[in-house]
Amino acid sequence: xxxxxxxxYLLHRVTADGSESLLMEPDLASALTxxxxxxxxxxxxxxxxxxxxxxxxxxxxxIAERQIA
Numbered sequence: 001x002x003x004x005x006x007x008x009y010l011l012h013r014v015t016a017d018g019s020e021s022l023l024m025e026p027d028l029a030s031a032l033t034x035x036x037x038x039x040x041x042x043x044x045x046x047x048x049x050x051x052x053x054x055x056x057x058x059x060x061x062x063i064a065e066r067q068i069a
Contacts, residue, residue: 009048013041028053032066035059 009031011023021041025031028046035043043063045055054062 009046009053011035011043012045012047013043015040015042032062035063036067 008024008026009028011025011031011034013021013023015021023031023034025034028048031046035046043059045059046053
């Protein structure tokens with residue numbers, strides 16, 4: 001049975017060498033915390049199911065605010 005309701009946020013991440021990774025988080029706050037936790041990875045977008053939640057300048061602003069907190 002397929003479930004069409006997303007159950008987690010996904011961080012779409014890349015490294016300097018172009019490696020890509022997805023990291024699952026239960027909520028947006030946890031996703032932003034993980035976005036700043038490892039400087040090796042650069043988060044390029046956060047999605048929830050097919051919906052892009054944060055990307056581009058909005059993502060950069062949210063990450064900068066998380067780093068200050």
